[in-house]
Amino acid sequence: MMIKKQIVCIHWGKKYGPLYINRLYNMVERNITPPFRFVCFCDDDSGVRPEVECHPLPELNFEIPKTKRGIWPKSRLWNKQLADLEGPFLFLDLDLVITGNLDAFFEYGEADDVILAYNPSNPLERLGQTSVYRAPVGKLAPLLEMFSKDPLAIAEKYGYEQRFVTRNAPGGIKLWPKSWVKHFRRNCRRPFPLNYFLQPKLSQSSKIVIFPGTLGPQDAIDGVYHFRHGPHLTPKAHIKAGLKGERQGSLLTHLRHYILPTKWVEQHWK
Structure with a gap:
């Protein structure tokens, strides 16, 4: 059975722009065995290369809090539905660098797993890093429900979105091998x-x-x-x-x- 390879990224505001989206697509294309889908949820698809499937940012029924530390807009990807995607997807930050083949990220663990990168910033804490994570569409919807009830309180309590995911993902999280990321x-x-x-x-x-x-x-x-x-x-x-x-x-x-x-x-x- 062929594994479905779905790459997801998200873009909002003016910090990065289409150059980062296009560059990420180029790196993925060079380092993956096709076929694959590359989907970007964004507020502006101007200048994005046609191979990238662009969709509007998933809607939220609350305002994302602004804090001094964490950045929380990626919580939009915890929605039950993400365009027409089904099953596991691999999320990639726009400002990472791909240096090797990505196929193993789709083969590791079970299809229902939530898998994060290891965060070395707090070695005494088992903490994931959501710059690179895999999850089934909708698996993190309970987190969005929790977050929506009091976004500012959640953001202040956990500091960073990745800590919130690490502590509350349904069924817990797994971590990629440290050597990969x-x-x-x-x-x-x-x-x-x-x-x-x-x-x-x-x-x-x-x-x-x-x-x-x-x-x-x-x-x-x-x-x-x-x-x-x-x-x-x-x-x-x-x-x-x-x-x-x-x-x-x-x-x-x-x-x-x-x-x-x-x-x-x-x-x-x-």
Whole structure:
């Protein structure tokens, strides 16, 4: 029996735009055995390549809360119905980088499982990361019902949407093998002082590299930890700037946050 491969992404607002959607489609197409469907739920499909199936954002009967930490619009995908999709779908964030074949993400576990990426930010907490997750359409509908009763209270209690999913998914969650999905800041950046001599590393076993937080793929390509740090500097100039006090945070933080331009991100993110 052929496994149905359904890729889903979501886009709202002006942060990313069609370039990110098209780039994600290109990466999927290069790294999957066809046939597959690529579906984007979005508020504007202008400039999106025709191979992408665009649908309006799933409707909600409440307002999504705005908090200082978590971003919750992905909760729209917990609806009982998502266009005409049926069965498991693989969700991908728009700002991740695909570095290997995706077929195994459709073969792992059981069809009814909710499977998330491992979140290394809290090693003492079994926490999933929803940058890459698989779930059957409608399986997370009970979460949407819970969330709709008091969205702000839920958002403040759990902080991040991924923690809410981890704690409340019906039947619990499973996690992808750690080697499949790597967190760029946590798993790829070199520790100080190697970060001044070696570009961030890419594990041969990784299939996807995710970029939670403020450091995105273009930053990795440019060798900039955060836009507030300004353009890429040579190691000598970066150290000198830190010693002169031209930095965000402590000197140690400044030194640890240096990255060299990452060529493998540029090679895959196109």
